[in-house]
Amino acid sequence: MSRLRGFILRTSNLTKRFGGLVAVNNVNLGVKPNTIHAIIGPNGAGKTTLFNLITGVLKPTSGRVFFEDRDITGKPPHAISALGITRSFQVYSIFPNLTVLENIRLAVQASWGRMKWDFLRPVTSYREVTWEAMRIASITGLYARTGLLARDLTPGDKRKLEIAMALAGKPKLIALDEPTAGVSTEEVPSITRLVRRLRDEMGKTVVVIEHKIDVVLELADTVSVMSQGSIIAEGPPREIVENREVQRIYLGE
Ligand SMILES: Nc1ncnc2c1ncn2[C@@H]1O[C@H](COP(=O)(O)OP(=O)(O)O)[C@@H](O)[C@H]1O
Ligand SMILES: [Mg+2]
Numbered sequence: 001m002s003r004l005r006g007f008i009l010r011t012s013n014l015t016k017r018f019g020g021l022v023a024v025n026n027v028n029l030g031v032k033p034n035t036i037h038a039i040i041g042p043n044g045a046g047k048t049t050l051f052n053l054i055t056g057v058l059k060p061t062s063g064r065v066f067f068e069d070r071d072i073t074g075k076p077p078h079a080i081s082a083l084g085i086t087r088s089f090q091v092y093s094i095f096p097n098l099t100v101l102e103n104i105r106l107a108v109q110a111s112w113g114r115m116k117w118d119f120l121r122p123v124t125s126y127r128e129v130t131w132e133a134m135r136i137a138s139i140t141g142l143y144a145r146t147g148l149l150a151r152d153l154t155p156g157d158k159r160k161l162e163i164a165m166a167l168a169g170k171p172k173l174i175a176l177d178e179p180t181a182g183v184s185t186e187e188v189p190s191i192t193r194l195v196r197r198l199r200d201e202m203g204k205t206v207v208v209i210e211h212k213i214d215v216v217l218e219l220a221d222t223v224s225v226m227s228q229g230s231i232i233a234e235g236p237p238r239e240i241v242e243n244r245e246v247q248r249i250y251l252g253e
Contacts (some may be wrong), residue, residue, distance in 0.1 A: 004066055006220075008033040008205050009054065009085075009173055014063035020072035023049040026063070031173070031222075036199050036206045038216045038237070041226035042235050042249065047209045050226070051175050054207075056085045067173070084172035088162040088179065096151035100142055100161055102131040103150050132168070139202070140164040140194060152215040155188030160194060167198075173205040174198060180212055188212070192219055217241065225249070236249035 007030040016024040024046045039047050053056040056077040064073045093104050108129050137143050140160050159179050166174050179189050198204040209224045210216050223240040225233040227249045
């Protein structure tokens, strides 16, 4: 517990090099449980790479990642996801030619198939999986859309579907890479409401990469600002927008 210091997720001197480029440079990130922690910063700052290191998509060059009481550094994505971290991607990761329900069912089946230690669970029936998928559709506001093909959803509903699919794995921590990217101004509030409900009603911890500063201000308990691979500022959103260095680097002032 000492190495976690009250955080559910912590990175220690996490570094990723791509050849000569240091995409993530000695990052010490601490995420408190049941909070929304935003990662902001200009394009190319290393935000997605940091997510890839935390979720096992990439192996770090050096440094460690701790989740709950475990050192998860270098574990493969399926192992990390089984321990309770799931993510969405900056680019849509849904199956466009399947229905909303089929997409969620696949995510439920994938996560149940992973739970090999769950020896009490009988072979999961079609009906059980469908029930669970409908439950998730309902809590993510997609209940009325379950029969639609995913490709026919609005951008906002596509983002909700990604969150729904991430929820299928019953994560403790959910990592969202730009959940409002491509979403119209009118649809953004329904995404922010859903993200807030992940924390407030579902007890999740949320780490979110987000470009829209008003969304960050409204949602985040804590903001970490990345620039050129490093965290250059961290704190509550109101403090962060007043930080001179942040204004210079991120807000372009
Ligand atoms: N797989 C990769 N191979 C080489 N360079 C990469 C790779 N992924 C990202 N980079 C580089 O690392 C830097 C950080 O990228 P990224 O993490 O995607 O930034 P952000 O998400 O903050 O926009 C960029 O310069 C990018 O070009
Ligand atoms: Mg990115």
